[in-house]
Amino acid sequence: xxxxxxxxxxxxxxxxxxxxxxxxxxxxxxxxxxxxxxxxxxxxxxxxxxxxxxxxxxxxxxxxxxxxxxxxxxxxxxxxxxxxxxxxxxxxxxxxxxxxxxxxxxxxxxxxxxxxxxxxxxxxxxxxxxxxxxxxxxxxxxxxxxxxxxxxxxxxxxxxxxxxxxxxxxxxxxxxxxxxxxxxxxxxxxxxxxxxxxxxxxxxxxxxxxxx
Amino acid sequence: xxxxxxxxxxxxxxxxxxxxxxxxxxxxxxxxxxxxxxxxxxxxxxxxxxxxxxxxxxxxxxxxxxxxxxxxxxxxxxxxxxxxxxxxxxxxxxxxxxxxxxxxxxxxxxxxxxxxxxxxxxxxxxxxxxxxxxxxxxxxxxxxxxxxxxxxxxxxxxxxxxxxxxxxxxxxxxxxxxxxxxxxxxxxxxxxxxxxxxxxxxxxxxxxxxxxxxxxxxxxxxxxxxxxxxxxxxxxxxxxxxxxxxxxxxxxxxxxxxxxxxxxxxxxxxxxxxxxxxxxxxxxxxxxxxxxxxxxxxxxxxxxxxxxxxxxxxxxxxxxxxxxxxxxxxxxxxxxxxxxxxxxxxxxxxxxxxxxxxxxxxxxxxxxxxxxxxxxxxxxxxxxxxxxxxxxxxxxxxxxxxxxxxxxxxxxxxxxxxxxxxxxxxxxxxxxxxxxxxxxxxxxxxxxxxxxxxxxxxxxxxxxxxxxxxxxxxxxxxxxxxxxxxxxxxxxxxxxxxxxxxxxxxxxxxxxx
Numbered sequence: 001x002x003x004x005x006x007x008x009x010x011x012x013x014x015x016x017x018x019x020x021x022x023x024x025x026x027x028x029x030x031x032x033x034x035x036x037x038x039x040x041x042x043x044x045x046x047x048x049x050x051x052x053x054x055x056x057x058x059x060x061x062x063x064x065x066x067x068x069x070x071x072x073x074x075x076x077x078x079x080x081x082x083x084x085x086x087x088x089x090x091x092x093x094x095x096x097x098x099x100x101x102x103x104x105x106x107x108x109x110x111x112x113x114x115x116x117x118x119x120x121x122x123x124x125x126x127x128x129x130x131x132x133x134x135x136x137x138x139x140x141x142x143x144x145x146x147x148x149x150x151x152x153x154x155x156x157x158x159x160x161x162x163x164x165x166x167x168x169x170x171x172x173x174x175x176x177x178x179x180x181x182x183x184x185x186x187x188x189x190x191x192x193x194x195x196x197x198x199x200x201x202x203x204x205x206x207x208x209x210x211x212x
Numbered sequence: 213x214x215x216x217x218x219x220x221x222x223x224x225x226x227x228x229x230x231x232x233x234x235x236x237x238x239x240x241x242x243x244x245x246x247x248x249x250x251x252x253x254x255x256x257x258x259x260x261x262x263x264x265x266x267x268x269x270x271x272x273x274x275x276x277x278x279x280x281x282x283x284x285x286x287x288x289x290x291x292x293x294x295x296x297x298x299x300x301x302x303x304x305x306x307x308x309x310x311x312x313x314x315x316x317x318x319x320x321x322x323x324x325x326x327x328x329x330x331x332x333x334x335x336x337x338x339x340x341x342x343x344x345x346x347x348x349x350x351x352x353x354x355x356x357x358x359x360x361x362x363x364x365x366x367x368x369x370x371x372x373x374x375x376x377x378x379x380x381x382x383x384x385x386x387x388x389x390x391x392x393x394x395x396x397x398x399x400x401x402x403x404x405x406x407x408x409x410x411x412x413x414x415x416x417x418x419x420x421x422x423x424x425x426x427x428x429x430x431x432x433x434x435x436x437x438x439x440x441x442x443x444x445x446x447x448x449x450x451x452x453x454x455x456x457x458x459x460x461x462x463x464x465x466x467x468x469x470x471x472x473x474x475x476x477x478x479x480x481x482x483x484x485x486x487x488x489x490x491x492x493x494x495x496x497x498x499x500x501x502x503x504x505x506x507x508x509x510x511x512x513x514x515x516x517x518x519x520x521x522x523x524x525x526x527x528x529x530x531x532x533x534x535x536x537x538x539x540x541x542x543x544x545x546x547x548x549x550x551x552x553x554x555x556x557x558x559x560x561x562x563x564x565x566x567x568x569x570x571x572x573x574x575x576x577x578x579x580x581x582x583x584x585x586x587x588x589x590x591x592x593x594x595x596x597x598x599x600x601x602x603x604x605x606x607x608x609x610x611x612x613x614x615x616x617x618x619x620x621x622x623x624x625x626x627x628x629x630x631x632x633x634x635x636x637x638x639x640x641x642x643x644x645x646x647x648x649x650x651x652x653x654x655x656x657x658x659x660x661x662x663x664x665x666x667x668x669x670x671x672x673x674x675x676x677x678x679x680x681x682x683x684x685x686x687x688x689x690x691x692x693x694x695x696x697x698x699x700x701x702x703x704x705x706x707x708x709x710x711x712x713x714x715x716x717x718x719x720x721x722x723x724x725x
Contacts, residue, residue, distance in 0.1 A: 007704040008611040112717035
């Protein structure tokens with residue numbers, strides 16, 4: 001009802017998209033990419049993320065990967081970045097990329113605030129802020145904390161935990177050391193393997209009405 | 213429903229187009245000073261620019277002790293606020309003109325449904341929208357029909373509806389869901405569709421005068437279709453009592469036989485009515501206020517609270533049209549705002565350059581936005597068809613947006629529809645059908661389906677995130693014009709899926725800022 005109302009009022013605003021490359025395919029994405037524990041829940045659970053229980057999902061499995069990103073202050077040069085985006089096969093990145101190599105429990109990259117209607121995984125994200133917000137949990141997190149974090153996803157309180165790290169970036173690349181695990185882009189399972197993406201800021205007109 | 217007096221909205225107000233924000237919709241001087249029929253209730257619409265609110269006042273005549281012989285006496289009214297409307301809650305406004313007549317069915321039988329409807333539509337168009345630059349924007353819904361036999365009638369709109377309905381029902385997936393139950397619309401309705409275009413030729417004022425002198429909307433007590441019986445007897449005095457314009461002729465029964473003999477086409481030429489009839493005009497304002505306290509949040513659960521007034525008899529509809537226009541501007545409905553700015557521009561041009569520019573002016577009719585609605589009947593709890601039927605479609609109609617429907621029946625269907633290949637396949641299928649006569653009939657019924665995505669102004673998705681994802685990938689696959697399309701097309705998503713991440717986020721962004 002509300003969405004229909006917005007459509008009929010006819011006011012549009014911009015929505016960020018992103019261009020996602022894997023080794024085989026290129027996608028146009030609008031919301032989130034997740035990998036690790038949360039993607040496993042998405043894939044394994046019968047009901048998906050909509051109704052998972054944080055306390056049941058506490059098995060910790062870590063994934064070793066190399067995560068590189070281009071920090072959010074490069075947003076001004078985004079056009080050049082999109083044009084000169086290195087192919088995924090090219091291993092070496094420019095100096096301004098920052099690389100983290102660690103064991104991750106989960107990695108959740110968002111452009112919008114909700115991945116599911118009742119999960120607010122990235123409360124600060126706005127539809128047209130032009131950045132990815134990366135939420136990651138590394139293997140220094142206990143099972144108890146992880147369960148608490150997962151349970152508080154519904155309310156958005158998980159941002160208070162110190163185990164949850166946040167990065168703002170305009171482009172990222174994830175190279176996992178093994179190809180197992182689930183890769184979920186916009187709620188769709190995609191092929192596992194190295195993946196990279198960059199923001200296409202404000203590239204789509206969408207009906208919504210931001211408060212000024 | 214009850215036997216209350218006729219509600220009349222006096223439409224003698226002035227609505228300047230350029231300074232809509234500071235206007236009173238209705239001038240209090242226009243309140244009827246000496247009304248013959250003191251039992252009438254009047255409504256008045258004002259706009260308060262300080263509060264940013266539209267107020268609707270009701271004026272009930274005070275029962276006076278002066279007695280019955282006071283025909284010329286000034287009538288006093290009680291003023292009372294009936295409604296307070298936040299303009300941002302308004303989705304649309306239009307005029308609805310209803311012809312209730314007896315002869316229509318007979319001509320229908322002789323001429324066939326669609327011909328009769330087309331002719332009636334032409335007449336209505338000529339009479340109602342002589343100089344309207346916004347013909348295509350559906351300022352009017354014209355409803356024709358015999359009240360007593362509405363179950364039998366086939367409407368022009370129904371004709372279009374049926375196509376959409378067949379499309380839904382033919383999909384196997386839909387049958388599985390089985391949530392289609394909509395009442396048939398009860399009137400012959402000639403809602404303007406894209407098919408109505410300005411003819412360019414404008415009827416002369418005298419022609420209009422004569423038309424309206426015989427045909428201006430005399431008030432009719434059949435304000436709703438549920439009470440057809442009252443039309444025949446007791447309403448004649450109402451229409452007689454209401455001839456303050458002096459233009460209406462009362463609808464005597466004697467003329468009826470003559471009018472039946474008139475064919476629709478000759479009536480069109482002679483600008484006489486094809487049927488002796490009463491007509492009634494309504495001003496509809498479609499409002500969806502939030503359910504909790506208004507103004508607290510911009511988005512919340514909303515419910516439909518539409519306002520409907522009967523319009524007082526007028527010579528032409530320019531006043532009424534101005535009100536509709538004004539409400540639309542106030543409501544800040546985006547596609548209307550653009551249209552109004554256009555028409556103001558062209559109006560001023562017309563004024564400066566004189567009237568010989570009229571023909572050029574009529575070419576500048578803004579095309580209404582046309583959206584393509586994707587329905588994924590399989591997504592989520594399978595409610596998308598239901599949501600379309602009960603929420604989105606009426607709302608789109610009310611706001612004057614046209615749309616085509618596309619039912620996604622299997623995974624990847626939406627992708628195919630979006631991709632550039634579709635246009636090629638569609639044209640090929642068409643030419644193939646032309647060769648093969650047997651299959652061509654099936655294709656003729658759905659010409660709209662063959663339009664390429666680039667022909668639309670926007671895309672509305674009733675589905676989940678997955679459907680939207682599919683559509684985006686389809687868009688990406690169009691190498692030639694994807695950048696252009698991304699800039700031009702407007703995307704709307706109504707969350708009907710399981711995850712609804714995007715629609716939730718957009719609503720969240722609209723709420724929290």
